[in-house]
Amino acid sequence: KAGVTQTPRYLIKTRGQQVTLSCSPISGHRSVSWYQQTPGQGLQFLFEYFSETQRNKGNFPGRFSGRQFSNSRSEMNVSTLELGDSALYLCASSLRLAGRMNQETQYFGPGTRLLVL
């Protein structure tokens, strides 16, 4: 079974631009979560999507948004990029079976490395 895939793998943008990152979960997985990883802040939760709805959101400004499609693929968008948005963005998928949320292992993609100049 194929793993979580993320595109693009690398991206360079300038301040003020916007960017869209894509994540395809493992086949059969219905939940997609996004994380930001930086040297200063470590790994921080951005948001989770399930059944095309955002279920939970981390402490990030409204410039960070996302969506999920009916095939469970997800995209995240960052508008008006700032230098501090330079990071590795990781996507993780899980099955999301009813009543088992705490039990479910999240499997990660390879990440998208975003550099904002």
Next chain:
Amino acid sequence: AQTVTQSQPEMSVQEAETVTLSCTYDTSESDYYLFWYKQPPSRQMILVIRQEAYKQQNATENRFSVNFQKAAKSFSLKISDSQLGDAAMYFCAYRSARKLIFGTGTRLQVFP
């Protein structure tokens, strides 16, 4: 709120030796899951091992095992017979209702 603490920023081990990475966490929940993830230089986050809080038996996966002390809220990872390929960042993580909460990581170096 739940927190995860990894107090060892860096550790080193000789090839074929054993090393233990520490992790403590804080939670008021009784049912939860704990994970160790490995992040090699490729930056791919790889699941190493997971532990269910309701299970007293410590999880084991080949050369990797955990020492789970629920009362002490401690969850250490033991790597036996260390190999060069074990060199990576290791993250301890707590699974709350909707997200993973990560520790700050321990960088493990393996020397031949």
